[in-house]
Amino acid sequence: MNRIRKILGGVAALVVILLLFTSQLVHFITEYQWFADLGYTGVFLTRLRTQMTLGIPVFIVAGILFYAYFRVLKKRYEKQTGATQVTLSDKQINRWLLLPAVVLGLYTAMNTVGRFWWQILEFRHQVPFGVEDPVFGKDIAYYFFTWPLLMQGLDTLISLIFTVVVVTFIFYLFMLAVRRPTLIQVEEGTNPWKDTMKRFLTFATRQMVTLGVIFFAILTLRYLLSIYQLLYSPQGAIYGAGYTDMAVGLPLYRIKALVSFAGGVLLLVGFYGRKYKLMAAGPVLLILVTVLGGIASAGVERFVVEPNVLARETPYIRQNIEYTRMAYGLDNVREEAFNIDYNLTREDLEANPETVKNIRINDYRPALLSYNQLQAIRPYYQFTDVDIDRYHIDGEYRQVFTSARELNMERISESAKTWLNMHLKYTHGYGAVVSPVNAITPQGQPELFIRNIPPVSTTDLLITRPEIYFGELTNHYIVVNTGEMEFDYPMGEDNAETMYEGTAGIPLSGFNRLLYALRERSARLFVSGSISGESRIIFDRNIEDRVTKIAPFLLYDEDPYLVIHEGRLVWIIDAFTIHDRYPYATPYLNQDYNRRLRGDYNYMRNSVKVVVDAYEGDVNFYIADVEDPVIQTYANIFPGLFQPLEAMPEGLHQHIRYPQELFDLQTIVYERYHMANPSVFYLDEDLWNIAQERYAGQSQNVESQYMIFKMPGEDREEFVLSVPYTPNRLNNMIALLMARNDGEHYGELVLYQLPKDQNIYGPMQIEARIDQNEVISQSLTLWGEGGSQVIRGNLLVIPMNNSFLYIEPLYIQASNSDSPPEVKQVIAAFGDDIVMESTLEEALTRLFGAGTPTIPESGTGTPSSPEQQPTAPAPGETPGAPGTPADTPSPEVTLPADLAEASTEMLIRAASNTFEAAQKASQEGDWAAYGEALAQLEEILNVLEAQAGE
Structure with a gap:
């Protein structure tokens, strides 16, 4: 019975091992096929080849060394203790020692491969930066690709x-x-057990001393390498090595x-000289030096640096400013003065037609709600x-x-979530919506x-291949070219069907x-007749x-x-190279800024543009920043993965954008690092805030x-990413940072500095x-009353000639x-x-007078109803003032016949017109009309309040 149990247990263990091995093998083969389908077998094999080249020798060498180490320990143990056989013979023990040697060899190999395969590739293929750190004079590439490998290697040892x-x-x-020590009596009258254990402990201690000496040797090297850690010191006035770090650290x-080196020597001398207190001298001295060093650092900081910080820290502050700017790509910001005036005229608007035509009065958040409400068509589609x-x-x-109108499988009814529908029928989203920002x-x-x-x-922009097989919501596998037609799109009471005509996917022929x-743990894939x-x-x-997988x-x-x-339909994804070892660069790229990150990073470049075809799934990586040594290093590691940006089709090249994620980080860094003077920087005298x-x-x-x-000084309009700055804790605008996106100027950063001797309205001042x-x-x-909500959109700051135009759309939502x-x-x-009108053109007319319409009919927008009228002049404005029509008529107040039956929107419109009539009457001194208007307004508000209560 026991034998049967052992046999069954062995069979079960074998089955488990086979299942685990089979799972790993299946994953390996299918992953290889996936990379091959996309044409990136080189990427897959580079990683595999590196891991095998590193892991197999480490496993063999480590296994042999551990086994030899055990054999040596065993031999010396027997010699020192006179051990005799108890339960196992020498051959049996040697066989047993193979198991831990293999396990430890495998552990060492896996640990080494996991830690070092990527760092070794970076080290072997590194490209120099051509920039040296200001303290030790080493190329930045040393800190990116060599130093971390050395530190990791010592930590591993x-x-x-x-x-x-x-x-x-x-x-x-x-x-x-398994080997009982033989009791040895050294001298007559002594305790044999005590003498035997003494010999054993002496032997064991010798092994520990040997390991201790090796430890101190490695620790010595680590301290020497740790000197470079000073370049990332968070202590002192700035990030990086400061006065105290250089003087004490x-x-x-x-x-x-x-x-540490002396500690290893003392350990060895103390053991063989039987001066056991001397063996502890190394660790004690290290603790003492660390404590005294901390006291010395605090003392220098307190009594030398703090009384005269600027004199001591100025060279290091200057280095922090310089290297932080370089780390975030802010060292080439072109700074220009923007001499503002207020001479903008209607003629200037007409001279900048593309600027005016593209003033955004739509916001992307309400637009997304509108798309899903009006263009989703079916519940399972989602924008x-x-x-x-x-x-x-x-x-x-x-x-x-x-x-993009994508297919969200979570929105399909539960009864329709069959395997057939999920993987063979509902395979793709369909089409997209496009809307101008100003219409x-x-x-x-x-x-x-x-x-x-x-x-x-309605334009010459057409979509001829609308299917979306690859997108942001496509999270499940599908099978195409089956016996089932695919759902294409709804068509009245019926559905249009299609068959995939692309080349993506892996054939399910034969063993596949x-x-x-x-x-996929799905028997249906194997047995389905479709x-x-x-x-x-x-x-x-x-x-x-x-x-990310590639x-x-x-x-x-x-x-x-x-x-x-x-x-x-094609997706473009911006990709970044990041690192945490740029000397003297203050870390801004961390979890607080980007929730996906773990740790603090202080280097970022938008080095790659990735293009993914929504129908075919093809993925192409284009190098967008050829001056980035990091992406050049990666290109050396993976030949054939990256293409030059010039290889991107021209039609796609016209759509690359300076990414907001990088720009937003740069704007945060530049709040402080626009200051080049170390004294001004340290005192934060010219600190800015994003408006x-x-x-x-x-x-x-x-x-x-x-x-x-049209940027100042340029001949034509262009696509620009911008953000305004204000002085610290103030709301007047002080500067604008802009990133250019078009043509040969792509990636250029321009800072327009505004005069400091006059108040330039910032966005919050306009809001006020x-x-x-x-x-x-x-x-x-x-x-905002009567069950409606007013949403104030983004306030746009639009430079035009030497002036600023501010535009803010207003939304109403029930x-x-x-x-x-x-x-x-x-x-x-x-x-x-400041004016408010039903359309942008009407608002511009109020400000600058009438003229040739600067906004085309398709982009004008119209009042939501015929009853809407232009608002009355703002306080302080007078009829005939520049930019304001002199004969603005009083608004007509037309009340619904039955207020109780009127809609909320109609009542709000009537209340607005009534209020304007009251304002107009008060300005003209017609107090009878003013009182009548107030009475009407009170009546309307009472009805609105009653409707809200219902």
Whole structure:
């Protein structure tokens, strides 16, 4: 019976081992096929080849060394203790020693491969930066690719020594169990047991001393290498080596290295000289030096540096400024003075038509709600994001919103979530919507250039291949070219069907069908009659997962954006190289800035543009920053992975953008690091803040905005990313940082500095003036009552000639409705004038007078109803003032016949007009009309209050 149990136990263990091995083998083969399908077998094999080249020799050498070490310990143990055989023979013990030797060899190999395979590749293929650190004079590449490898190697050796200590102790316990020591009486009258154990302890101590000496030798080298850690010191006035670090920290590391070396010598001398107190001298001296070094550092900082910080720290502050700028790509910011005036005229607007035509009155957040409400068509379609881009449409340079209509399988009804539907029928999303940023419908919704299913276009921008097999929501595998037709798109009461015509996927012919059934743990893949040898399985369709799997050493932008290229839908993803070892560069790139990161990083470049075809799934990596030594190193590691940016199709090249993720980080760094003078920098005398704005009732930092306008001194409009700055704790605008996106100027950073001797309105000051304007603020209050919510959009700061134009759209959304917000008014400000009108063109007319319309009919937008009229002049304005029509008529107040039956929107409109009539009457001194208007307003508000209570 016991024998049967043993046999069954052995069979069960064998089955488990086979299953584990089979799972790993299946994963390996299918992963290789996936990389081969995309044409990146070189990437897959480079990693495998490096790991095997490193792991196999380490496993063999480590296994042999551990086995030899055990044999030596065993022999010496027997010699020192006179041990006799108890339970196991020598051959049996030697066989038993093979097991821990193999296990420890495997552990060492896996640990080494896991820690070093990537660092070794970086070390072997590193490209110099051509920039040296200011203290030790080493190229920055040393700190990126060589120094971390050396430090990691020494730490691994120290860890290995402690492992050997533990293993040695366990080995002695094992030997005591299988080899009983023979009691040896050294002298007559002595205790044989005591003499035997003394000999054994002497032997064991000798082994520990040997390991201790090796430990001190490694520790000496580590202290010498740790000197470079001073370049990343967080102590002192700045990040990096400061006065105290150089005066105390540098000598202290050298002293520790000397003491550590001496500790190894003293350990050896003390043991053989039987001066056991001397053996402890090394650790004691290290502790003493560390304590005294800490006291010395504190003393120098307190009594030498603090009384005269600037004199001591100025050289190091200058180095911190210089190297932090280089680390974040801010060393080439072109600074220009922006001499502001307020001479903008209607003629200037007409001279900058593309700027005016592309002033954004739509916001991407309400636009996303509108798309999902009006263009999702079916519950299982979803728009997840709105991307901002630009196209030449019908001969004009237009900024647009673009969003992909993806298939969200979570929204399919539970009864329809069958295996057939999930993996064979519902395979792709369909099409996209495109809307100009400056055009709205009469209902206040974004006007659509491309809409509906199949895509219908009102311009020359067309989508001819609308299927989305690879996107942001494609998280499950599919099988194409099966016996089942794929659902393509809804068509009335029926559905249009299709078959995949692309080349993506791995054939499920022969043995592959079993492989993928095992991989996906789905017997249906193996037995389904709908699947044939011509069928192909497509997995890892999520574009972020797809690119990360190929190149996990890059950090990817969380916001891929959709581009329409030659009728196809294509995703572009910005990828970054990051590092944490740029000398003297203050870390800004951390978990607080980016939740995906673990640790603090102080180097970032947008070095790669990744293109993923939404239909074919092809992935192409293009080097966007050829001056980045990190991406050059990666290109050396993986030949064939990266292509030059010039190889990108021209139609796609026109759509690359300076990424907001990098720009936003740079704007945060530049709040302080625009200051070049060490004294000004240390005292924060010219500290800036990203300007504040009010969005949806909450104060927030102004978001960096993509806009089309003509930069000062340039001949034509271009796509620009910008953000305004204000002085610390103040709201007036002090500067604008801009990133250029078009043509040969792509990637250029320009800082426009505003005069410091005059107040230039910042976004929050404009927001305050909106609140202080009686007409606008009263209207906002009225619109916010009666079950509606007023949403104030992003405030845009648009430079034009030597002036600034401020634009803010207003949205109204019913509080108790799922309907999306609607653009109802546009606020425009210039100089001291601020107006609110139903359309942007009307607002510009109020500010600059009438003229040739600067906004085309398709981009004008219209009032939400015929009853809407222009608002009354703002306080301080007089009829006939520049930019204001002198004969603005009093608004007509037309009350509904039955107020109780009127809609909320109609009542709000009537209340607004009534309030304007009261304002007009008070300005003209017509107090009878003023009193009548107030009575009417009170009646309307009472009805609104009653409706809200219902």
